[in-house]
Amino acid sequence: MILEIxxxxxxxxYLQIVEQIHRRIARGALTAEDPxxxxxxxxxxxxxxxxxxxxxxxxxxFQGVIYKRQAQGTxxxxxxxxxxxxxxxxxxxxxxxxxxxxxxxxxxxxxxIDGVYQKQWRAHR
Amino acid sequence: MILEIxxxxxxxxYLQIVEQIHRRIARGALTAEDPxxxxxxxxxxxxxxxxxxxxxxxxxxFQGVIYKRQAQGTxxxxxxxxxxxxxxxxxxxxxxxxxxxxxxxxxxxxxxIDGVYQKQWRAHR
Amino acid sequence: MILEIxxxxxxxxYLQIVEQIHRRIARGALTAEDPxxxxxxxxxxxxxxxxxxxxxxxxxxFQGVIYKRQAQGTxxxxxxxxxxxxxxxxxxxxxxxxxxxxxxxxxxxxxxIDGVYQKQWRAHR
Amino acid sequence: MILEIxxxxxxxxYLQIVEQIHRRIARGALTAEDPxxxxxxxxxxxxxxxxxxxxxxxxxxFQGVIYKRQAQGTxxxxxxxxxxxxxxxxxxxxxxxxxxxxxxxxxxxxxxIDGVYQKQWRAHR
DNA sequence: GTGGTCTAGACCACC
DNA sequence: GTGGTCTAGACCACG
Numbered sequence: 153m154i155l156e157i158x159x160x161x162x163x164x165x166y167l168q169i170v171e172q173i174h175r176r177i178a179r180g181a182l183t184a185e186d187p188x189x190x191x192x193x194x195x196x197x198x199x200x201x202x203x204x205x206x207x208x209x210x211x212x213x214f215q216g217v218i219y220k221r222q223a224q225g226t227x228x229x230x231x232x233x234x235x236x237x238x239x240x241x242x243x244x245x246x247x248x249x250x251x252x253x254x255x256x257x258x259x260x261x262x263x264x265i266d267g268v269y270q271k272q273w274r275a276h277r
Numbered sequence: 278m279i280l281e282i283x284x285x286x287x288x289x290x291y292l293q294i295v296e297q298i299h300r301r302i303a304r305g306a307l308t309a310e311d312p313x314x315x316x317x318x319x320x321x322x323x324x325x326x327x328x329x330x331x332x333x334x335x336x337x338x339f340q341g342v343i344y345k346r347q348a349q350g351t352x353x354x355x356x357x358x359x360x361x362x363x364x365x366x367x368x369x370x371x372x373x374x375x376x377x378x379x380x381x382x383x384x385x386x387x388x389x390i391d392g393v394y395q396k397q398w399r400a401h402r
Numbered sequence: 403m404i405l406e407i408x409x410x411x412x413x414x415x416y417l418q419i420v421e422q423i424h425r426r427i428a429r430g431a432l433t434a435e436d437p438x439x440x441x442x443x444x445x446x447x448x449x450x451x452x453x454x455x456x457x458x459x460x461x462x463x464f465q466g467v468i469y470k471r472q473a474q475g476t477x478x479x480x481x482x483x484x485x486x487x488x489x490x491x492x493x494x495x496x497x498x499x500x501x502x503x504x505x506x507x508x509x510x511x512x513x514x515i516d517g518v519y520q521k522q523w524r525a526h527r
Numbered sequence: 528m529i530l531e532i533x534x535x536x537x538x539x540x541y542l543q544i545v546e547q548i549h550r551r552i553a554r555g556a557l558t559a560e561d562p563x564x565x566x567x568x569x570x571x572x573x574x575x576x577x578x579x580x581x582x583x584x585x586x587x588x589f590q591g592v593i594y595k596r597q598a599q600g601t602x603x604x605x606x607x608x609x610x611x612x613x614x615x616x617x618x619x620x621x622x623x624x625x626x627x628x629x630x631x632x633x634x635x636x637x638x639x640i641d642g643v644y645q646k647q648w649r650a651h652r
Numbered sequence: 653g654t655g656g657t658c659t660a661g662a663c664c665a666c667c
Numbered sequence: 668g669t670g671g672t673c674t675a676g677a678c679c680a681c682g
Contacts, residue, residue, distance in 0.1 A: 577674095
């Protein structure tokens with residue numbers, strides 16, 4: 153389980169972990185009943201504090217994306233794929249909505265906003 | 278000078294002030310040499326601590342957007358409009374870039390991404 | 403009496419006035435018993451607050467450089483020239499001493515310090 | 528980390544801290560990735576308020592001289608040495624330039640100015 | 653433990 | 668009146 157952690161990012165490390173696991177599930181790289189690395193194991197790999205990994209798992213468990221089997225380990229929930237896909241669409245829509253409303257509050261017209269978006273979209277594609 | 282402060286937001290109050298003043302300048306509602314309310318005055322209006330306003334003004338001064346005249350008050354810098362507009366475009370482009378790359382990391386195709394954006398954009402317009 | 407005031411300088415306006423009058427006296431442009439403009443007059447010329455001029459005159463009077471004749475005005479003290487010249491040497495020596503000790507505290511060697519000075523001196527001459 | 532604070536100086540305490548850390552870096556006593564004392568620790572040592580230390584660190588971070596790792600501490604930035612050395616030269620040159628122009632405005636000749644400097648320089652060496 | 657934010661209230665220099 | 672600095676003390680997120 154190789155995740156990319158950017159310790160100088162402004163988003164907390166534990167959220168970076170949460171997001172990346174979300175992505176793996178949405179992409180299908182992780183599916184129902186797949187095991188996740190143990191807290192200690194992942195902490196070692198990423199050379200971060202075990203508390204940080206534990207916090208990320210807690211968040212994912214709270215979201216119903218993973219679950220724990222006593223003394224056995226942590227696994228991807230059945231239905232996590234569906235949940236992640238719904239969550240994904242909701243999240244992406246929210247990001248676009250935010251970008252648009254930010255731009256509008258700066259006084260940009262809808263056309264100007266679209267211009268900026270189109271440039272980014274073309275650059276990505 | 279009526280600003281909207283959301284004290285339960287996760288973004289610090291002082292940054293909310295910074296952003297809103299940036300917007301006013303980008304929009305042209307504030308231009309070079311316009312006076313800003315005094316630290317104490319604005320603190321009273323927003324019913325927050327003067328130190329919090331001072332911190333916002335410090336940040337804006339650091340960015341070169343405003344300047345202070347000894348015992349006279351705080352004013353919008355000449356060239357602040359340009360600076361704020363550049364900052365605005367940079368920020369909006371960054372938001373779109375983030376939304377797009379987030380979506381891509383979830384496994385969405387460029388066309389799917391554009392679909393989500395178009396829906397948001399139409400809703401806004 | 404034309405003085406140059408830089409309102410955006412970090413040195414207070416009243417001190418800028420003090421220094422410039424000092425200089426006029428050291429240079430001989432002002433000598434014993436010469437009259438100075440009234441507080442109101444100078445404030446008008448410089449478009450600054452009369453309090454600020456008054457404060458500058460107070461400082462100069464305290465230094466013994468000027469004195470006031472009741473209801474008549476303000477005049478340069480006899481002996482002000484001498485006082486200003488002594489003051490001048492003391493002040494310039496202090497400035498150099500400060501520059502040198504600052505440089506030393508940054509770890510520069512005497513030779514490095516001299517190099518920086520020589521460059522400035524040549525540029526000036 | 529022993530710093531010398533003069534609480535009766537006219538330069539603010541937080542700037543005294545900023546300058547002294549700059550000096551340590553310029554001198555090489557602090558180099559890239561060296562840890563700085565925590566805000567609270569340094570505040571205790573200097574018997575000043577933690578906020579004051581925080582403000583000094585904020586200024587240094589703004590200047591790009593130090594950076595903070597989430598909940599881990601504060602460290603010297605890579606490249607801080609170079610930045611501090613450039614800043615050092617700039618500052619020392621500015622001090623000499625100021626001393627020279629002050630002296631000139633008092634009517635001293637370049638040779639007289641050099642005389643005063645030479646005396647100070649020899650006294651220091 | 654780390655730094656980030658905020659409040660309340662003080663004193664100061666300057667205009 | 669203006670902003671600048673400082674203190675004391677609080678709560679929070681993060682690791």
